[in-house]
Amino acid sequence: MASNDNDNSLIAGALFLVAGGIVGAGVALLFAPQSGTKTRKDICRFARKARRSAEDAVEVVEDFKDNLSDIVEEVGERATEILETGKDMAYGAKKKLLKALEESGEQLEKQRAKLSKLVG
Template identity: 35%
Template sequence: MSSSGNTGNTLLALVTGAIIGAGVGLLYAPESGDKTRKKLKKGAKDAQLKLNQKYQETASIIGEKAAKAKVEFESKLEETLSNASYKADDILLAMENKLEELRKKNAKLHKEVTVEKAKTSANKAVV
């Protein structure tokens, strides 16, 4: 953020300097009005060229920084998504292991209930 603030200050200083320079030139101009106007026009064109150049440089710097920030963001996003994927895989594996344990316990309980029913039926048949 401070870079764009510095750029704005630089542009403001450049424009202010051009205006002050033109004013001082008028005050101390020993030449005719026609020559003075030509000098002012040339000074204004020079200031405009400098301003345009500074604008192009600033736009280029901002574009480069935006591209760099985009690449960094995409890299961080990919890293975050990858980490989240690994964590999700770990959670799924733990859940699958727990489910398998529950299935084994259920099968064991089912077998015990079946054996108890068989014993009860056998006892009733004997009596």
């Protein structure tokens, strides 16, 4: 849920940045020394460019979000694989240790038997 809030904040920040640029450019055009018709055409042209830029920004943010989501999913899958491999390795090590203990117990029994024969 926190990820969704961060995504929304990122998108809102990008949109506020674009909106601020539009407002600033609009104010600059209104105070420029040129005719009203030319200023209106410039404002319309700039608004179209700003809209395309905003659409591109939203698309970039969405692509980034999707890529990040894919990366997080891949890391989760890898972590699960590593955990399973670790479990398998631990089970194998446990079996080897039990076998070694069993063999050393047999060796100890043999040595005890030899010692018993010598002592008597």
